[in-house]
Structures are given as C-alpha cells and as structure tokens.
Amino acid sequence: MNEDDTPTPNGIRHLYVHFPFCARICPYCAFYKTRGNATEVARFCEALVSEARRVAKKFPLTLETIFFGGGTPTVLSTSQLKNLLGLFHEIFDLGALREWSIEANPGSVSATKAAALRDFGINRISLGVQSWDNQLLNLLGREHDVTQAEESFHIFRSAGFSNISIDLMFALPRQTERQWHHSLQKTIALQPEHISTYCLTYEEDTEFLARFARGEFAINDETEARFLELAMTTLERVGYEHYEISNYAHPGFRSEHNRAYWQGADYIGIGPSAFSTLGLERWQNVADHHEYARSLFANESPVASIEKLTPAMKRTEHIALGLRTREGIVADTVDQNQAEDLVSNGLLSLQANRFALTRAGKLVADSVAEELL
Numbered sequence: 001m002n003e004d005d006t007p008t009p010n011g012i013r014h015l016y017v018h019f020p021f022c023a024r025i026c027p028y029c030a031f032y033k034t035r036g037n038a039t040e041v042a043r044f045c046e047a048l049v050s051e052a053r054r055v056a057k058k059f060p061l062t063l064e065t066i067f068f069g070g071g072t073p074t075v076l077s078t079s080q081l082k083n084l085l086g087l088f089h090e091i092f093d094l095g096a097l098r099e100w101s102i103e104a105n106p107g108s109v110s111a112t113k114a115a116a117l118r119d120f121g122i123n124r125i126s127l128g129v130q131s132w133d134n135q136l137l138n139l140l141g142r143e144h145d146v147t148q149a150e151e152s153f154h155i156f157r158s159a160g161f162s163n164i165s166i167d168l169m170f171a172l173p174r175q176t177e178r179q180w181h182h183s184l185q186k187t188i189a190l191q192p193e194h195i196s197t198y199c200l201t202y203e204e205d206t207e208f209l210a211r212f213a214r215g216e217f218a219i220n221d222e223t224e225a226r227f228l229e230l231a232m233t234t235l236e237r238v239g240y241e242h243y244e245i246s247n248y249a250h251p252g253f254r255s256e257h258n259r260a261y262w263q264g265a266d267y268i269g270i271g272p273s274a275f276s277t278l279g280l281e282r283w284q285n286v287a288d289h290h291e292y293a294r295s296l297f298a299n300e301s302p303v304a305s306i307e308k309l310t311p312a313m314k315r316t317e318h319i320a321l322g323l324r325t326r327e328g329i330v331a332d333t334v335d336q337n338q339a340e341d342l343v344s345n346g347l348l349s350l351q352a353n354r355f356a357l358t359r360a361g362k363l364v365a366d367s368v369a370e371e372l373l
C-alpha cells in the first residue's frame, strides 16, 4: 500500500482530541458540536481525561502529533485549559511530540489564554477566520468579526507562536471573486505559516443544506474551480507551497498531523464522535457528550461502532487522499492504462514513479480520483 500505513514498532504516533462545544453553532457545520452549559463542559472534561487514561493504558502510544479540535477548544477558560493540558502531560509520554495543534476561533482568545497554551506545549494554532468580510462572516453565522480575527492573530503572534494556520472558506453564497481575492491578500499580509482554503459544501443535517434545497443557494462547479485557481495563483506567487488540495504552507510548515491521515497512518481519537484507525480496524466514539461521559464514568467503552476495513477499502482511501497531495500516489497502485490516459489529457503527471495531479487536474480532483478507483 504505502510507506506509512502500518503501526511502527514504536507505537501509534498521532492523537486526535475532539472537544464538542462551541459558543455558537454555524449553519453550515457538520461536525459533532453543541452548546453546553458550565456543568456539562466540566463533566465532559473529566470524562475526556478518563478516556485519555484509558487509551494510554490500552495502546502503545509514542505521540509525535496531537490535534486538539472540535468544536472550539478555546472556549474553555484559561484555568480549564491549563488543567486539561497539564493532565495530558501526566497521562501521555510527550517526549517525542513534534506538533501539537489547537483549533481556535477569534472571539475566544485572550493574551493570558494564548500564553497558557504556549506554556503547556501547544506549538501550532489553527485559527478559524473563514473570511475577511463582515457580511460573509455574518452569513456564516460566525461569532467574530474581521477586527476580532485580526486581533486574535496578533495575540497568538505576541504570545510567541511561530506556526499559525489561517482557515478560509470560498465559494460562499454571494461571494465575489473580488471578495475572495481580498480575503487572500489580507491573509497574506499577516504572513501566517500555513493557510487552509475550504470550498463550502452543503452537508447533511445543516441549515445551509435546507436553504440550498429551498433554492436560496446554488452550486456552480465553474465558480468553485475559478476560486480554487485564484487561491493557487495568489498564494503560490508569494511563496506558499500548495501541498494538498486545501492546504498551503511556507517550507517546513506543512501540517504533520494531517499528513499522517493522508498517508494512511494509524491514529487514536478521543472525545465524542472521534474516529480511530488501527491497521484494518476503524472505530468511532459515540457522538453524544452525555452518553460519552456516562459510559466513561461507568468504566465502559465510549466506542459506538467498529468497522473492519478491507485491503480494497484501504486502497480506495489511499488513492482518494494521496491524490490530493503534492506527492501523489505510487504508480503501481492504480490501473496504468487509465492513469496514462489522464496523463495524456494533462490531468496527471508521472514523476519518480508517482502519479500526481497537475494544475488542471486539481480543478477536477474528485473526478480524476473516481476514474482511478
């Protein structure tokens, strides 16, 4: 399959932590998230620590990356964060840790909180800016405005973070190319080390999907491709490497944690709704923070479902995820004739025995992957 998809003798190297609470629920979001009161949040944190102890006992972990996402982990107070992160240091061996990311939303950040995150070993911030346009932020239901987003970025910089990623969204309803260009330029001016750009998708069980179904919003493949192309051109011109369809980084600042997912590495996820994958087995925790806490306090497993992966499923994932990366996939994992056709059509390139998407191929990445599956 690929070079990284078996557990190393040294153990599992990647941990995902899902924090399910947000200050406000965005109408396009399909992650498991909810608004919780102080009692629920405190109870959840206790349960999370309990699961952390459980997995540290059960699995050989030599953590190199941790991604603390959600939800919005930075809605925790500074003392709650200190307590939680301090316990992670006690529970896990973090001697080999290279990257510890946290998702942060503008509006939930203070200088004290940023300093605490830094002191407790977090070294990468993923800041959910989404847009530098107040009208679009309003449409997205975000709780922050442009001024707060800029302030939050500077708070993290002043606290000493030298690896900050900014998340942006494109192909939003009524978003113009001019607005998207402005968002990209504004982001570049701040000089983050990493930028993620996500095309809006209309996900099940979201208010945006209902609005789409009512005909209030529309999808236009050509517009999406133009926005992606504008991002590629604008960001590459100023030195960001386009190392995955949705991700750009200055040299040396690619996300190690996400790279592990894309390469099919094993990982453990804790928290409600979190997935774990170990070899040919994938399981998911219950997507309900009440049930999650109840099971852990009763000393029961919070796992709700287990899936056996077949080599064919792993191959499909390898192609779909690997193809999105700059390195592409090992040539002999796909049908040579089909791949050669895509090379002739200018959608794939073949270099050092790997097929990778060309610039034109990136604009139709999903259909290229479908051809190869």
Ligand code: SF4
Binding pocket: 021, 022, 024, 025, 026, 029, 030, 031, 033, 070, 071, 072, 105, 128
């Ligand atoms: S802040 Fe993030 S996780 Fe929370 S609702 Fe919005 S998009 Fe979803």
